[in-house]
C-alpha cells in the first residue's frame with residue numbers, strides 16, 4: 040500500500056481564548072488535490088501554519104511518507120519537501136522574480152558571487168515544466184497578481200517542494216487567472232506533486248479537488264469527494280445549516296441621485312492614466328455593480344471617489360456637494376461608507392484591538408468621544424454589539440485584529456462600514472476571503488441597505504456576486520465604462536466579452 | 549507592500565504581550581549588568597563591590613536619593629518626548645536639540661523679563677516648551693510637506709541648535725555672561741528659579757512634580773483622547789489613518805510639536821531647577837540616552853518613567869562607585885549601551901531564552917515610516 044505523503048494525527052492548537060485546532064487527523068495522498076473548506080476561523084490557516092512550521096502544535100504528530108518528523112520552523116518544513124504559498128504574498132516587491140528566489144536560498148553560500156543567470160535558467164526550466172508562465176527578470180511589483188502568485192509557486196518548487204499548500208490562492212485572482220492556476224495545479228499533480236488547496240469558493244472545490252475535507256470549530260467534520268457531494272451539501276457541512284446560495288431581492292426602486300460622476304480622470308501610483316473619463320450615476324435605493332478584470336482602474340476609481348486619490352479631471356457630485364477634491368473625512372461625513380479593497384493597507388490597524396478598529400472612522404464622534412475624552416465603555420459596547428450582529432469570531436473585543444482569521448478581519452471592516460448610517464455605500468470586494476455563510480449574510484445586508492434607500496456602488500471581481508446583487512452593471516475596461524447593462528438581462532457571456540474589451544456592436548460584426 | 553501573513557499575527561493576548569515586553573526589558577537589564585560585571589572582573593575589579601558602590605551612590609543617603617530623583621527627571625521628559633514620537637511613527641532623534649532650544653528659551657525668558665515669582669517660573673517653563681515645540685515642528689512640517697525623513701532632518705536641526713548655542717555662549721556671544729572666562733550664560737532671575745522642596749544640593753525642585761504630571765498627561769493624551777487615537781493610528785498605519793479621515797500631515801506635525809514641547813520642557817526644568825544658567829556640556833547626550841529610555845519602557849509613559857529611573861540611578865551612583873571601588877564610571881556607559889542594544893534588537897536575546905516570535909501587534913512603530921511613506 041502506498042503511504043500518504045503527509046499525515047497528521049491529533050493536531051491540537053490553542054490560542055488565548057480559542058481552540059483553533061482540535062485533534063485533527065488528516066492525510067494527503069501522492070498526486071492528489073485535497074481541498075480544505077471551513078468557516079472563517081475554523082482553523083484552516085492555523086493547521087497549515089503548523090504543517091509549515093510557523094506555529095508549533097500543542098499536541099499531535101506529523102508524518103512525511105510514513106516517517107514521523109518534527110517541524111519547528113519553515114526551514115524544517117522545506118527540508119521535508121513542504122512549501123506554502125500564503126494568502127498574502129511574501130515576495131519583495133522591488134526585486135525581480137529571480138532575485139526573490141535567490142533570497143531564501145542561503146545554501147548558495149560558498150559562491151562568492153551569486154549566479155543569477157543560473158537561477159534564471161532554472162526558473163525558466165521549472166516554468167516550462169509546469170506551465171507556469173513568468174518572466175524571471177521582471178520586477179515583482181510590476182507583475183499582475185496572477186503572475187506574482189505564479190512566482191510564489193515557482194519559488195516553492197525551486198526549493199524542492201513535493202507538497203504544496205495553497206492558502207486561499209484564488210481569493211485575489213480574476214476568474215481567468217483562477218482558470219490558469221487550475222491548469223498549473225493539474226500539471227503539478229500529474230507530475231506527482233501533492234496539493235492542499237484552501238478556498239471558500241465551492242465552485243472551485245467541485246472543479247479541482249480529488250478529495251474534500253471540511254473543518255468546523257477547529258474539528259474535522261467531514262471528508263468527501265466532488266462526485267459524492269454537491270455545493271449545497273458542502274455549504275451545509277461547513278456552516279451547519281442550510282445556506283442560500285442565491286440572494287432573493289425585489290426589483291429596485293431608485294430614488295434621488297446620490298452619486299454623479301462626470302468624465303472622471305485619475306492617475307495610478309505611477310502617474311499613468313488609470314481612470315479615463317468615467318461617467319456614472321448611482322441613485323438612492325439601487326445597486327450599481329462595477330464589473331471588470333482587476334487592474335482596469337477600479338481601485339483608482341474608488342479611491343478617487345472616497346478622497347484618497349487626487350482627481351485630475353472631471354467632477355464628482357455627492358448628494359449635491361461637489362466632492363471632486365474633497366478630503367476623505369468630508370466624503371465620510373456627507374454620508375459615505377467604504378469597504379476598501381486592500382484590507383491590510385486601508386481597512387484595519389492590525390495592531391489595534393478589534394474594538395478600536397470598529398470605530399476607526401467614528402472615534403471622534405459621540406458616543407465614542409465626549410468633551411475631548413474617548414469613552415472606553417461606549418467603544419466596547421459598540422464592539423460587543425457588532426461582533427454579535429456580524430458573527431465575528433474573536434475571543435474578546437480587546438483581541439488585536441492581527442490575531443483574527445483572514446475572513447474575520449474582513450468582517451470587522453464590513454461590520455464597521457455597514458453599521459454606519461450612510462447614504463452611499465462603496466464596497467470593493469466586500470466578501471473577499473469570506474465563507475459562504477457569511478457571504479449570504481453580507482449579501483442580504485447589502486440588499487437591505489438598498490431597500491432602505493442607500494445607494495450602493497459595488498466593485499467586485501466575482502461575476503456571481505455582481506450578478507446576484509446589482510440592479511445595473513457597469514463594465515470597466517482600461518479605465519473606461521465600456522457599457523452599462525441592466526442586471527436582469529445580463530449574461531455571464533455578455534459580461535465576459537465586455538470585460539475583455541469586446542463591445543457587443545463590434546462582436547456582432 | 550503586502551507581506552502580512554497569518555504567521556506574523558501576535559499570538560499573545562494583551563496581557564501576555566504586556567508582560568512579555570516587560571520581560572524583555574528586564575532581561576536586557578539583567579544581561580547588561582551581567583556582561584558589565586564580567587567586564588569589571590576582567591579589568592581586575594570586583595563586580596559585586598562595584599554594583600554595591602553604584603547602589604550606595606544612588607540610595608545611600610537622603611542627598612543621594614534626591615540626586616537620583618533629580619537625575620531621573622530629565623530622562624523622563626526626554627524619554628516621553630521620544631516615546632510620543634515613536635507612537636506617532638516618528639523617530640525623533642532631535643530630542644537632544646529640542647532640549648537645548650528649550651533650555652535656552654527658558655533661560656532668556658528667565659533673565660530678560662521681570663515677572664512676579666512663580667508666574668515668572670511658569671512663564672519661563674512655557675517658553676521652554678514652546679521653544680522645543682517650534683524646533684520640532686520644523687522637521688515635522690518638512691516630513692508632512694515633502695516627505696523628508698525625520699531622522700535626517702532632526703539630526704540636522706540638532707547640529708543647528710548645538711552650533712548656534714555654542715556660538716551664543718562663546719566669547720562675545722549674545723548670551724555669554726559678561727566678564728566670565730568660562731563658556732556660560734547669564735543667570736536667570738531668582739523669580740524664575742523653580743522652588744525647591746528641600747534645601748539639599750542639588751535641590752529637589754518642583755520639576756519633579758511637573759514630570760509626574762507629564763507622565764500621566766502623556767498617558768491620557770495617547771490613550772484617552774481622540775488626538776491620541778489619531779497619533780497612534782498614523783503611527784501604526786498611515787494609509788488606514790488617511791482612509792479613516794485623519795489628516796495625516798497635520799497629525800505628524802502635531803506629534804512632533806508635542807514631542808518637542810516635552811523635550812523643551814525638560815530642558816527648561818534643568819535650567820530653572822538646577823544651575824540657573826546654561827553652559828557647554830550641560831545635558832549633552834541626554835536626548836540620545838532617552839532613546840534607550842523610551843525603548844526600555846516600550847514607549848509607554850509608565851515604562852519610560854521606570855526606564856528613566858534606571859538611568860537616573862546609574863548616573864547618580866557612578867561617581868560614588870568610581871570613588872569607592874575604583875571601578876571606572878565608563879562601565880555605566882557600557883551598560884547603558886548594552887541595554888539599548890538588547891531592547892532595540894530583542895532578536896539578540898530571544899534565542900537565549902526561547903522566547904516566542906515577535907508578533908505583528910508589537911512592532912511598535914519604530915520603523916513604521918522608515919520606508920519613507922507617510
Ligand SMILES: Nc1ncnc2c1ncn2[C@@H]1O[C@H](COP(=O)(O)OP(=O)(O)OP(=O)(O)O)[C@@H](O)[C@H]1O
Nearest residue numbers: 054059079080081082083084085442444445446559
Ligand atoms: N496568532 C493567533 N493568535 C491568536 N489567535 C489566533 C491566531 N491565529 C489564529 N487564531 C485564532 O484561531 C482561530 C482559527 O484561525 P484560522 O486563521 O486558522 O482560521 P481560518 O480557518 O484560516 O479562517 P479564514 O477562512 O477566515 O481564513 C480563529 O479563531 C483565530 O482567531
Ligand SMILES: [Mg+2]
Nearest residue numbers: 083084444445
Ligand atoms: Mg485563513
